[in-house]
Amino acid sequence: MAQNEVALIAALEQERALLGRTSTAERVAGLLRERIMAGAIPPSTRLSEDAISRALGVSRNTLREAFRLLAHERLLVHELNRGVFVRRLTPEDLSDLFQVRRLVELGALRGVRAVGPERVVALRAALDEARQAAVDGRWMDVGTANMRFHLAIAALAGSPRVGELMEHVLAELRLVFLVMPDPRRFHEPYIERNAEICRLLEAGQVDAAHDALVRYLDDAERELLRAL
């Protein structure tokens, strides 16, 4: 058995290498990202190097590296000699984010001529997740699932860089979701609108899905702008 165990450990270590090991800075960034996205650290909060490095038991150098990672994702803004702050989105930011979404999502839809059934699997999975979350009354999770649906749309472009871009865009948008007063009223209606888009795609009506998506984005932008 000892031999098998050695082999297992070796296999796991190899897998770990493939998964990409993470530096302390990346793990710290992941932790902070989670907190921010969950709303535990609201926008405009200043993050003190000293306090946080002390709390997490990492050096300030390492924490600064984590800050840089998150600043690049636009979750934090870095002001020279003043520190880092959780981003607060302006109306201009919001409009710009939707401009990017139009380019990416609509472009991805136009790129697909034939939508094979295997390509809408991710779409349907996100949809099912949203519906289940709605049944359970987890409205924030409904929002997350809806975002995953649109991430899947972007993924139709088949480009890693576009996928990453879309992830960052949606992470920024989540900063607005957090300050929405009534999550249910906002997120729930979009489930069925996503379902409609999914249905049209499965039926091969790409153009109709495209138009539905245009209306979706227009409505979502308007509603979010009003809430800001």
Place this chain on the structure above:
Amino acid sequence: MAQNEVALIAALEQERALLGRTSTAERVAGLLRERIMAGAIPPSTRLSEDAISRALGVSRNTLREAFRLLAHERLLVHELNRGVFVRRLTPEDLSDLFQVRRLVELGALRGVRAVGPERVVALRAALDEARQAAVDGRWMDVGTANMRFHLAIAALAGSPRVGELMEHVLAELRLVFLVMPDPRRFHEPYIERNAEICRLLEAGQVDAAHDALVRYLDDAERELLRAL
């Protein structure tokens, strides 16, 4: 005079604040970026923390921050415990970059209904620059100007985030230009193709410009792939 001088200094300092001061790490990153983009540091080169920090007279910590900035721009790749290397583009990277360009540039063109003359000013400026560089035989600068032309196309989307994305995409593409054997043979023909796109846009024939751009991107991708 002393009073005036004091006032001048104060005014300049205020201006400097508006221009945005830069940290040491950012200046170091800028310096390295320039070297890499000029081809002085070829792809796959490993950058030694010790040697470079010593050469530039900055601490290792500061240099590491600069590395991280460039890694985010994908000019460097960071391998844990092995150091940073100048990125070498794979054929997959190249195809992906063109996929992004199609999404961004074609999407930007589709977004503009009426192309006011003031919006093509940047296009024409880049075009003139490319022609002048060709006259002077500065073929690398022709490539740079051509890239600026396509940056101006992306700018038609009117989105800061899209503009930044496009800048990064073109910076990556430049890494391939550097290894092209015959810059003239590659860059020169595209000047007139850009001119054609510009002409069509000025004439208000957006759809025709769109189609010309599709062919441009297809041809450029194919030619670069072959050179890789």
Place this chain on the structure above:
DNA sequence: GCATATTTGTCCGTATGTATA
């Protein structure tokens, strides 16, 4: 396969510059 040298990852203490009450 092993031992050694090199390089990176991480942390700490400190000095200096900057912003703000």
Place this chain on the structure above:
DNA sequence: CTATACATACGGACAAATATG
């Protein structure tokens, strides 16, 4: 204007991983 708090940058140290002979 001063005082305080904080970010910036440096240099040194050691552990851990990697490269080399």
